[in-house]
Amino acid sequence: MSLFMRRELETILSNSKIDDRQFVNSLSRGLNVLQAFYPNCGPLGNQDLSKLTGLPKPTISRITYTLTRLGFLTFLSNIGKYELGLPILNISNTMISNMQIRKVSHQIMQDLANYADASIGLAEKYANQMIYINNCIGKTSHALSINVGTSVSIARTSLGCALLACLPDDERELILNQVKAETPANKWSAIYDLQQRSKEQYLKKGFCIVDGDWRNHISAVAVPLYIKEMRYYYAINCAGPAISLSEDRLMRDIGPRLITAKREIESQLSIGRLLPNERY
Template sequence: MPRGGRKAPLYEDDPLDEDPKDRQFVTALARGLEVLRCFRPGDAGLGNQDIAERTGLPKPTISRLTHTLTRLGYLKYADRQGIYQLGPGVLALGYSMLAGLDIRDRARPLMQELADQANASVALGSRDRLSMVYLECCRGQGAVTLRLDVGSRVPIATTAMGRALLASLPEAERAYLLGLMRDRFPDEFPKLEQGVERAIRDIETRGFCLSLGDWQGDVHAAAVPLLAADRSAVFGLNCGGPSFLLSPRKLEEEIGPRLVEIAKQLTLR
């Protein structure tokens, strides 16, 4: 459990876990990246003490890291508030990463078509530790949809997108991630494991899985795993929205099969 007795949300990842046996591991670099990772959507800015609490690193170390990252343009310092904010250098890195994913360009028109048909949100995501990060998102026109966009993070264990990805991973990798969840969320783990096991069965039998209020009580979604054409990466592709718009029957009879078709089209190209 995090400092102060606060219960960690299911999308929050563990602080840096350094391995003293790995001689190739550059600890200073890893710590600097952990500082950047600790900024979350909605943060107006963070002070050194805030960053120290989120990363688990000593405050003197944080002070040196934030100074260095500011000099390099990855952070900017607001002197009046005494806080740090992400700088343009981070945006440049993120844009370069997204620009290199050709699957986004190929998937976008198919995603938008489904989003318009379903009056819902359709998103493409990839795993980052115990979270899924949105790489592309399309919304239905005039619909009440989720307010998530590129860069948003959602938990891997309770979302349809995350479960679809977990179901498609090699058994050893999936077992490793489930072990991390067991250690980090012991109370919730039995339910999390049941959801993943159900997703594995659903992916095997019909090609898609569901999340019916498991992430947020009023949100329903279906998702499929999506392999890159060269099999070098796996993504999650979902369609989700308010439960009053996406009933289980609609997800099972319309949305899920359509996602399976889209995944096949993108994989075969």
């Protein structure tokens, strides 16, 4: 969990507790502990969890004991640390399988992945991250295979750039200021320039192209998607080796096809065209 993701969760929990007699503090702390685990973090001990959540170690010990008894954590006695238990996987799979946007978008994304022979990803914004909720790949091994649940930077990826470009200025500025606070000073200028280019390109073309900023030799183009009624922000991208996804191809072919795919998804979800300054 990044520093900002932890702060956002703490803010949500803090705001929820204000004058709310229905709020269960012990439950919120338990969920905070589960939220502390992140991809490739490895097993975490009570001290690790205390640092990640900001909760006292005695509180963490009681929570991890309870979560272990319930099966949500598994205790590894040989190293004295915990990993997530199988019930978490069941909850995750249930959530993903029931996501309407994932059901609606899957075949549209797969058709585009086959056409582009690349990876087509769908991600949702959470804090300063974009979290993959679906990924379809083309027919060859050159396409990027990214697991559902993988989180990537909102500031350095095509998914994040597209989503930030569509946000109202005040929301976009707030997120970028939070990213800046977590970014080494010598790297911020490149991120800021990328965001400015992406915003300009989105306003002109309706999509954002990012070439090698996330991974070397990987090119990508993305479009944002916003479900107004639920205030959910998503983005869809096409990514693959730069040798097969040249900037010219992304600009003239794949970018416009992503916009068409986005419109089809919107149409099936009956949410309309809801992003500001969008070109149609």
